[in-house]
Amino acid sequence: MGFLFGWMYNKLWTDAQEELDSLLEQELHVQTLHPEKDRVVFFQRLATLYVRYIQILRWLEEAYDQLVHPQKRRLVREVLDGVMGRIVELKNEMVEVEFSEYHYMNDVLQDLKLTPEDIKIPIPRYFISERSKELQERNMMLTDVLDRMEVTEKPRPAAARELLPEEAASIIQVAERARQGRLRANLMKEIRRDSNRQRRAKNQDPSSADIEAAAVDIQRVWRGYIQRKRVVQARDEELVFLGMTMEPRLKQQPCPAVIAAQANEARQRIKQEENESDYQRATVSITKQLRDLEAPEIRDSMKDQIQQWFIECRDNTGSFPDYPSEEDGGSALIFMEKTPQQLMEEITRKEEEEANKKLKEKEEKEKKNKGKAGEEQEEEAGLNMRPSAFLSDLVAARKTFVDIWQNRSESRNFSQRHESELIKEEKRKEIEAEVRLQVDELMRQELANLKLTADRDKGGKAKVNIKKKKGSKNAEKKKDKDLTADRSLESLHQELVEEGLLRKADNVKMQDYLGDYSYLATTLRQNDIEPMPSLCDVRQVLTLYAILPLGSRVVHKKAPLIKAILLVGPAGIGKKMLVHAICQETGATLFDLSPVNTAGKYPGKGGLAMMLHMVFKVARLMQPSVIWIGDTEKMFYKKVPKEEKELDPQRLKRDLTKMLEMIKGEERVLVVGTTKDPLNADMKSLCDMYKKIILIPRPDYGSRYVIWKQLIRKNGGEVTSALDLSSLAKISDGYTQGHMVQVIGGVLTERRISQQAVRPLTAAEFAPLLAKIDPVLLYEEEALKNWYAKTPLGKKRVKAATGKEEEEAPVKGKGAKKKRKK
Secondary structure (H helix, E strand, C coil): CHHHHHHHHHHHHHHHHHHHHHHHHHHHHHHCCCCECCHHHHHHHHHHHHHHHHHHHHHHHHHHHHCCCHHHHHHHHHHHHHHHHHHHHHHHHHHHHHCCCCCCCHHHHHHCCCCHHHHCCCCCCHHHHCCHHHHHHHHHHHHHHHHHHHHHHCCCCCCCCCCCHHHHHHHHHHHHHHHHHHHHHHHHHHHHHHHHHHHHHHHCCCCHHHHHHHHHHHHHHHHHHHHHHHHHHHHHHHHHHHCCCCCHHHHHCCCHHHHHHHHHHHHHHHHHHHHHHHHHHHHHHHHHHHHHHCHHHHHHHHHHHHHHHHHHHHHHHCCCCCCCCCCCCHHHCCCCCCCHHHHHHHHHHHHHHHHHHHHHHHHHHHHHHHCHHHHHHHHHHCECCCCCCCHHHHHHHHHHHHHHHCCCCCCCCCCCCCCHHHHHHHHHHHHHHHHHHHHHHHHHHHHHHHHHHHHHHHCCCCCCCCCCCCCHHHHCCCCCCCCCCCCCHHHHHHHHHHCCCEECCCCCCHHHCCCCCCCCHHHHHHCCCCCCCCHHHHHHHHHHHHHHHHHCHHHHHHCCCCCEEEEECCCCCCHHHHHHHHHHHHCCEEEECCHHHHCCCCCHHHHHHHHHHHHHHHHHHCCCEEEEEECHHHHHECCCCHHHHHHCCCCCHHHHHHHHHCCCCCCCEEEEEEECCHHHECHHHHHHHCCEEEECCCCCHHHHHHHHHHHHHHCCCCCCCCCCHHHHHHHCCCCCHHHHHHHHHHHCCHHHHHCCCCCCCCHHHCHHHHHCCCCCCHHHHHHHHHHHCCCHHHHHHHHHHHCHHHHHHHHCCCCHHHHHHC
């Protein structure tokens, strides 16, 4: 069975690689095309590539999760990271073309014969599985600190008071007497009802006709009940026979086939670990063997070749050459098939290029300063795809796959273990690079001695050329002072936990954020009606902007860098849940810098600097990290309310922005802000900090239907034909997920759940509790939409939708002010 599984996932990898090959050829062909002037056509091109890359990502993620061959998994991982990065790049390009964070591609799905489920972006399981030990250690460290805090502090409610024994006995007596009184009242009521029934029966003398009619009525009701039950049973059996529903016994527990598949997957993962450990041990032993046996031969061979190069250069040019620097590759340049004269010319050419590099940088800066004028020229020239940072990696991985794995026979490698010859080929290159560095140091000294000897023979003075390393002065710039250089990570972690700045993320996943696909969005946008995004679209956007970069170092380093994301939406829409889901999916450390949480902590300017320094230092050391700022509009208040002046909510504004600018591509730290009332914040300051603003709307009808159905089942309810979910979804228009959770919790009590077999759930039971809650009104949602339209991306979208962008484009540039004055 294991061999069949291995063959299946090898086939899946091969299919994904073939599809990727065709995509790479298409991308290389697209780069040769003329710029596209039609935005719609250009977007369709991007969307098609985007959807096809997602298909490849789904296949590669499945293959990487189940392949057991350690060397194959490394190549698949390389391709997987490259494909994820390319998807993020295409997403950013689509945003720049459509001026919207949400895209609707129903026409592309129809052309490719795909369903909305097929473009759901998978979250690679290796984000968590490959860091399981590290995450366990972090959780244990956090749990230990929290346990110690509970033991030392034990907070008590303010209103709690111990009762005296007499008071407690009195309360129990009152409750017990009331209970007995209710029971006595119900008993007397039943006795009176029975006595009245017996009295009426004595006064009436039923005839035989009445008795027969009563018997007929009972038979009719009973037969109707039995027949209806048989019809329902026959209908359910027919649906099971047609494959439209599952058997009732299978709904309670998974079928044997699913259990067997899960067991096989678990065995595959165990085998992965075993093969990986064998591979690591073999790598160490083979590397040691190559160093002992082959390194001396490689060293001698390099010395002989370099000495021969010295002699050839002196014979051809009359003097000894300059030794290539480490930045140029050292002796690697010598071993290229070139004559000494060609090599000297190449070194001279490189020096000239470096000398002219500064002039080119100045020209680039001048072009960037022109900015808007350059954008106008690009618009006139047309739209073209930007260069990718991942295509070269994908092309290299493709070559490796073709050269090594495509036609490799593995008939003898039944258990899919590592191959020693491939390890030797890889390690020979590493050892050769190590030996080259050592040989270069020796041969540089030898070359210097040869030059000194030659100059003495000529009777001249030796010229010593000391090349200063570039940027040596710049490298000695003052580094930021470490305010906690004498403290360990454990002590900083403990202090942040005790202050409530480092928290434990709730156990929620991105799939728990329920919502359906928007099926009419493409049609609405084609008719110039801007649709509100669905909750499924919100999941997709956050997966691309937050989860994939935080989970993969390669994606975060090379993809367009996103440092801060702002989630905007009404209360109860699930913004906080999304923050915790990002942490759970990537294993990220969660920090809480909300204005309410930081109030009164680390007072003064020095205290604020220390707090931010500690948070960002621990965030970098324990990356990936998410820094959450709840109610972030308070940091950017236009005018601080009187009741909040003591909290000083704006104290983080300036310093936090500076710390955010210092985040680099290799540091997986993300700031996520949430707000339900952005209208009170200063728009410019807010948008300067948060480059990505995600507007989360109220759930639409499809999302509400899915939410009601899933939450009712999750809380122990049974969804039957008596429960009209469609009506429930319609009357709950305007209510958020938080409202629905509150209502379901109030209806599905333990007693009500136990009564479902006799009295099924109905929609009418949820309506009264729903009516007691104030919904999100339409004008409130319109206010958020109007606010978003004033953000930088929202303004571009409005201009593109109204056609004003083309009219205003010529006004931009040097003569813009004069034209506006006129």
